[in-house]
Amino acid sequence: MLYSLDCEFNGFGGELISLALSGEAGELYLCRPHAELDALDLHPWVEENVLPLLDVNGARPVVLPQEAFGRAIQAFLKNDTAPCVIADWPEDLTHLMQCLILSPGQMVRIPDLTLKLMQVSSWPSDLEGAIQHNALWDARALRRALTLNRGEI
Template sequence: MLYALDCEFNGFGGELISLALSGEAGELYLCRPNAELDGLELHPWVEEHVLAILEVHDARPRVLPLTEFGRAIQTFLEDDPEPCVIADWPEDLTHLMQCLIISPGQMVRIPDLSLKLMQVSAWPTDIHDAVQHNALWDARALSRALALSRGEV
């Protein structure tokens, strides 16, 4: 199955703040706890445009330490024999891959995973009440844009 991926992070090349996957099989929305985020020197734009909307209508994250993101992704994908994750920005894929590494030389067990980077514009979206720069809403907007580009809607 296809899953649209979006991540929010602390500026260009910065640490991961939240991660979301949205697809036909469901959604996963993860966010780091305040205790971890408080330890970051946050970019002012991120403080204003990302942290303020981590939890909004129809987007309530599962709050986990960053070290647990990989296990949550593993559980989310475990019933899909061939998941394909699509992103519109390379750094999103980088953050996803980093989450799957749990220690030196070890990664979570996931099915055969395909990754795809696509040049598709998720915004503006026609999804009512969508919230840009919230990882789950951005993943939903990307999923919608992908469906429109394939003529599925």
């Protein structure tokens, strides 16, 4: 099954704030709790353009400590024998992979996973209610763009 991935993070190379996967079988939208986000030295652009959009109509996150993201991803993918995650930005894949690591030499158990990085323009999106810079809406917009360009997948 194909899943589009988007993450919001604290500026270029910054800490993960939220992560979303959108696929035909369902969606997963995770966000760190305010206590963890408050502890970060947030980039002003992120404070203004990302934080206010974490919990919006049509995109309510599951709020978990970052250390619990891997187990949530594991549970989400458990019934898919061959998940393929597609992203349009390398850092999104980096953050996803970091979430799967539990400790040195230990990772969550997930099915064989294929990752794909594609240069796809997902904005502007024709999705009704779409909100850019919200990880779930961005993952949905990417999924929509991939659907429109199905021949490229």
